[in-house]
Amino acid sequence: MTSSVFTEQYGRCRELLVQYRQAKSMTQVQLAEALNRPQSFVSKYESGERRLDLVEYLEIANALQFDPCELIRLISNEVLSEPTIMDEWEVTAQELTILVRENPSLRGMLFGYVAELKLREIVSAFPGIRAIKKFDDHDRKKKGDLHIIYHHRAFNVESKSLQTSQIKFDAENQTWSGKAQVDASDSRIVTLPSGRTLKTTLLLRGEFDILAVNCYEFNQTWHFQFARNRDLPCSSYKKYSPEEQDALISSLIPVTWPPRSPFHSDLRVLLDEMLEAGEGSDPSEIGLDC
Template sequence: MTSSIFTEQYGRFRELLVQYRQARSITQAQLAEALNRPQSFVSKYENGERRLDLVEFLEISAALQFDPCELIRSIRSETLAEPTIMDEWKVTADEWTILVQENPSLRGMLFGYVAELKLREIISAFPGVRSLKKFDDHDRKKKGDLHIIYHQRVFSVESKSLQTRQIKFDVENQVWFGKAQVDASDSRIVILPSGKTLRTTLLLRGEFDILAVNCYEFSKQWQFQFARNRDLPCSSYKKYTPEEQCALISSLISVTWPPQPPFHSDLKSLLDEMLDAGEGSDPSEIGLE
């Protein structure tokens, strides 16, 4: 009989424990100290080298301040989930891989949605997050891929990815460099602060609260960096007037890893900073009561 430590469910259990710790910006060493254990204890159970017992799990949940029943329910719901779309369509993982590899546009589209899903998983583990909402992609009145209710305020998050052909790594300084593609998927009419209308693919300053850039292509890990909308660079596209440039966000934004201003790697700290500044919206304003 296969040991439970090698099962898919236990693997998911470990993944969630890592997510819960990282969402709280707690290092392995800090958690180990809170548990009065060596860092190797945390490292080994997160890497699957050691199996946790029930008492240890409860101690970890108390140290990280999450409901252990919530984590168990999450794993159970996944275990009892309905057949996947791959089951329904009778498509194997190998066939799906071929489809993605042979169709770059399909890969790009799916990659963006996977990034959104990973971002939602990270955010949902934050203490203080009451709700996550994704509106219809075609609803142009509600810009932002995700809407978060965080401590009774709503923040809209726009998720974007790196351009894979512009990624570079500085070996000497151990820094990644890239460009994030930050624009709308199609042309639309926007209203500028002056009341003037403009057809453009660019996003507006103030149109959403936070930009989340998926940095998977840097190191093949699901990590994100975040910036306030107001701190993003304006467009410099010469076809626009100075007034229009100031109202529009640049379609290509430089990013690095580790992040440099205006970007942050810790979304929770950024949200707390924005809360302190009185930013965010009332949930009733966008139907998220």
């Protein structure tokens, strides 16, 4: 199941919830009163700013007096009849597979986006997740592939993949090792803690909160490991000064499975640690609100 915040199906679900409310001639304020919630609760889930959980959905269905299964069946039927991109382009799954395998750059790009999708699937199922958002890739002010609100704090997560050429399997110890490429897709101007600027492809300490490395290439299953930005190794590139090295994250970071420090296999454990330490940011600072 894909992250409900990002699918067309969830958008359709929101549209239907609005229609059900309007069919009852209820305002957002009146529905909120029936739910014993603030008006902003209704406004945010109808606009997509806030993700509903199952219990909340059932409460809304009860307040609006509609069958919750009816909405699900309606969306399911629409999804089944919706044409896929392969239908639109008139290509078969086999032809698309050949294109991806014959064009490594295309495979790498698609693989990265699929990894982000899988990451959203995992995160969206966590209790305590109040909102999930992906900002425009071209917005350089919003670094991070996935922005989430966990309980009352916002965290941005940078998603990266393993380099296939670096992967090794230790049959004796049943362990995997490799390296994740952790840098930007192109060079840009960054500001160092001293205020100096530098043009680089490397990422900064503090530029995001959590690194998520997808480990699909280890054993062909979708799983991730996670580390704090601050715990990642610094760059050792001799081209940079000591100040620059300390401020920049290494472009290649060793990764193993099972994970070793600073990585965690369970993002919830890491998030709870960060909450306890007072890390994360105010959701309103990055344009998110719960």
